[in-house]
Amino acid sequence: MSHNSFPGSMLSCARVWALLEKIDAAEADRRRSEGCEHCGGRLHGARYPRKPHALASALRGDVRRFSFCCSECRSRTTPPSVRFFGRRYRVAPVFLAACLMILGGSAPVETASRIWGIPAVTLRRWRRWWRETFPATAAWRWKRGELAVPPDDPPLVVLVRLMRGRSPRSKLLRSLVWLMPWTGSCRIGDGLSPPAESVPVALA
Ligand SMILES: [Zn+2]
Secondary structure, three states, X not given: OOHHXXXXXXXXXXXXXXXXXXXXXXXXXXXXXXXXXXXXXXXXXXXXXXXXXXXXXXXXXXOEEOOEEEOOOOOXXXXXXXXXXXXXXXXXXXXXXXXXXXXXXXXXXXXXXXXXXXXXXXXXXXXXXXHHHHHHOHHHHHHHHHHOOOOOOOHHHHHHHHOOOOOHHHHHHHHHHHOHHHOOOOOOOOOOOOOHHHOOOOOO
């Protein structure tokens, strides 16, 4: 897949970002209706601001991630998201598109780094996450049967290839929805946190 398939301008489109926010809102509603996973208490909205790195400047205004706080035990619940992949600074579509480029071999890390304006060291860390952490997750082991991934192919590349969609962009956006189980579980307010970019997405 060529790196021209995902120009940065795909995110300059307010319609796409609004669509992603709508998906996040629906997922947040669903999660809220389930109540607190610790005590069953009611969840109150406690959205928190995120700096959406790599998002078009016109869209960077007041961007918040959906999150809840339990009215009883005060635990925080952060639902999965198609806008933010865990604690990573860059917005999820950029994270995915850049990873696809380096995992699919359409560009070396240094080239991808120039194209996306993301440090090569960050891209290598992301690549390691896809190669080592992601395949070991329980959610992936459970879901990989749906895709019948050939053993030597990178899961993300196979996933995007198999997604329905007329354009690379729509395939990428559908992949984001499929990958939602890997994007949540980033708790904040639980004491000291390691640097955001080094935290693999925690999974139940
Ligand atoms: Zn609770």
